[in-house]
Amino acid sequence: MLDNIRFPIGQFEPVQNPTPEQRNKWIQEILVLPKLLRLTVKNLSNEQIYTQYRPGGWTVQQVVHHMADNNMNAFIRFKKALTEDNPIASSYREDLWAELSDYQNTPIEISLNLIESIHSRFVTLLCSLSTYEFQRTFMSPTHGFMNLDVATQxxxxxxxHHLAQIESLKQRMGW
Incomplete structure (x- = not known):
């Protein structure tokens, strides 16, 4: 049961050799997901924002700030992969980052704005890439070599995944 709460949309399973239509679908998702996140957290009270999405999990606030941090890191990984040969992507201790004061004391509006800005730039970049460029790779310390097709997915x-965690919390709590 906890696994369904932790991974409400299931584990990540990449599509190998996606079609241009599949790739465009993922890019369009990336474009609209910030709006869906904003709508999902729009009317939450402070008490609700400080609620863990699962026992032992992050609060809604920590999830939103994590999404912003992850998006910044992913954008940099893409740019490095496009400008360097097989760069090593940096990793970070997301569990420890979630305990830092900015996760606790920064309103989620700051991260929502950041997510919208990053996604706007990211979509501009993704729309400009050729099929060849989507085959460029980077080395992830946690996932090994990954091309930009898989990284986009x-x-x-x-x-x-994180949006569904918040949505399922709202549903379980009747918010």
Whole structure:
């Protein structure tokens, strides 16, 4: 049961050799997901924002700030992969980042604005890439070598994954 709460849309499963139509679908998801997130958290009270999405999990506030941090890191990974040969992507201790004061004391509006801005730039970048450029790779310390096709899918999945965590919390709590 906890696994369904932790992974409400299931684990990530990449599509190998996606079609241009599939790739465009993921890019369009990346474009609209910030609006869906904003709508999902729009009327939450402070008490609700400080509620854990699952026992032992992050609060809604921590999830939103994590999404912004992850998006910034992913955008940099993409740019490095496009400008360097097989760069090593930096990783970060997301569990420890979630405990830092900015996660606790910064209103989620700041991260919502940041997410919207990053996604806007990211979509502009993704729309300009050729099929060849989507085959460029980087080395992830946690996932190994990954091309930008798979990274695009993972990026969209990761956002949907956290959005679904918040949505399922709201549903379970009757908010």
């Amino acid at each position: 993972r990026y969209a999945w990761h956002f949907r």
